[in-house]
Amino acid sequence: MARFLRLASASADTWHRNTDCDYSSAYVSLYTSSDLVGHGMTFTIGRGNDIVCQAIKEVANRLVGKEVESLFANMGKAWEYLVADSQLRWIGPEKGVIHIATGAVDNALWDLYAKSRKKPLWKLVVDMTPEELVGSATFRYITDAITPEEALAMLKAKEATKAEREAKVRELGYPAYVTSAGWLGYSDEKVARLTKEAVQAGFNHFKMKVGADRANDLRRGKIIRSIIDDPQYLPDGLAPRDPNGPELQGKNAGPTGAVLMIDANQVWDVKEAIDYVTSLKEIKPWFCRFIEEPTAPDDILGHAAIRKALKPHGIGVATGEHAHNRMVFKQLLQAEAIDVCQIDSCRLAGVSEVISVLLMAAKFGVPVCPHAGGVGLCEYVIHLSLIDYIAVSGTMERNVLEFVDHLHEHFLNPCTINSRGRYNVPNNSLEGYSIEMHKASIAEFEWPNGSYWAKVQGQS
Ligand SMILES: [Mg+2]
Numbered sequence: 185m186a187r188f189l190r191l192a193s194a195s196a197d198t199w200h201r202n203t204d205c206d207y208s209s210a211y212v213s214l215y216t217s218s219d220l221v222g223h224g225m226t227f228t229i230g231r232g233n234d235i236v237c238q239a240i241k242e243v244a245n246r247l248v249g250k251e252v253e254s255l256f257a258n259m260g261k262a263w264e265y266l267v268a269d270s271q272l273r274w275i276g277p278e279k280g281v282i283h284i285a286t287g288a289v290d291n292a293l294w295d296l297y298a299k300s301r302k303k304p305l306w307k308l309v310v311d312m313t314p315e316e317l318v319g320s321a322t323f324r325y326i327t328d329a330i331t332p333e334e335a336l337a338m339l340k341a342k343e344a345t346k347a348e349r350e351a352k353v354r355e356l357g358y359p360a361y362v363t364s365a366g367w368l369g370y371s372d373e374k375v376a377r378l379t380k381e382a383v384q385a386g387f388n389h390f391k392m393k394v395g396a397d398r399a400n401d402l403r404r405g406k407i408i409r410s411i412i413d414d415p416q417y418l419p420d421g422l423a424p425r426d427p428n429g430p431e432l433q434g435k436n437a438g439p440t441g442a443v444l445m446i447d448a449n450q451v452w453d454v455k456e457a458i459d460y461v462t463s464l465k466e467i468k469p470w471f472c473r474f475i476e477e478p479t480a481p482d483d484i485l486g487h488a489a490i491r492k493a494l495k496p497h498g499i500g501v502a503t504g505e506h507a508h509n510r511m512v513f514k515q516l517l518q519a520e521a522i523d524v525c526q527i528d529s530c531r532l533a534g535v536s537e538v539i540s541v542l543l544m545a546a547k548f549g550v551p552v553c554p555h556a557g558g559v560g561l562c563e564y565v566i567h568l569s570l571i572d573y574i575a576v577s578g579t580m581e582r583n584v585l586e587f588v589d590h591l592h593e594h595f596l597n598p599c600t601i602n603s604r605g606r607y608n609v610p611n612n613s614l615e616g617y618s619i620e621m622h623k624a625s626i627a628e629f630e631w632p633n634g635s636y637w638a639k640v641q642g643q644s
Contacts, residue, residue: 335543509537
């Protein structure tokens, strides 16, 4: 019932945490007694993928023989059933490999559900009644932060204006930021070229990786700023954005309305993070809006300390791409440790747990800017941000969704960006959660027997 795939990365992007960046995907297909098939995946790297594949088989086996409509009728309950295997819980519970595997399976189940209703996943969810949406989430262990009754009241307050927001985002697209120019290890020329290309593509939010070397960070930051702040590089016909406009307030936007973000990928201890980021701030006061992943992802109180220390400097804290379940997000929110909530569509265990976090973040007034890149993450997250904007938080202009332009060619319905650097709304009634891969990609890259790997092994 399941098949698995490992993709080779199309680029050689490496940075200091993940130095063997063999982008991989554990891919699962759920077959039914009809023609209906659901697809899901989780993003991993290299040898870790094989371990996740084994765990997916164990989790997916729990669904064999189940009647699909009874699962669709209460996706929150279906999710709780998936995580309730006592033997598999022992190697979690609800974290690590087993939770990532559960994410792939839950995502496949949601894909199956959306395809059965002939709607893209986001549309399936935003068309739900508030009661159905609450029933699709899990509230276990988070009722001290949000109860189902509170969630219901929040969703009902947004219900009457959902259609308005849907029409608006269909017209404008969903705001995005681009990471491709800011990797460590690129030459200055490459940073400049990629930044100019991103500006030409309409983007006005740019992210760079930092933390390996302060002088190098400052040099690359200045190169990027010199381009994004100069109106001569804007595409023809695009006027500079107002840096004091409502969507850019507090983001330290430059004169053309461009915003630079920095990402440390967990490199520092708490005090180091405060000192390093503050020193970047001193040299370049308009340098960043927030520091992403300044320290270990499980260190909730460490993030709270960093946020408190950086607040007087106008710098916020973002984290979440390695936060492994809704309880970690609950504590980050309760401890006032984050300004931006960066869910990961695969590290959280699928759409149901993501909805729980969207509801909590909306209650605490923290914007959600999902993590993307990797394999398939961009395809997933546009659905999640549309759910957040249309049905849950009701805001998008201050949010930005990560976009990385690689590996989209493997998907039947790849995400796309419009001329203003914003995600287009997925609109194919048969695309479900947009994660189905081309059969040719699977034949070429399936590990270890795909034609690509056979060739590589033949050469070694
Ligand atoms: Mg990151």
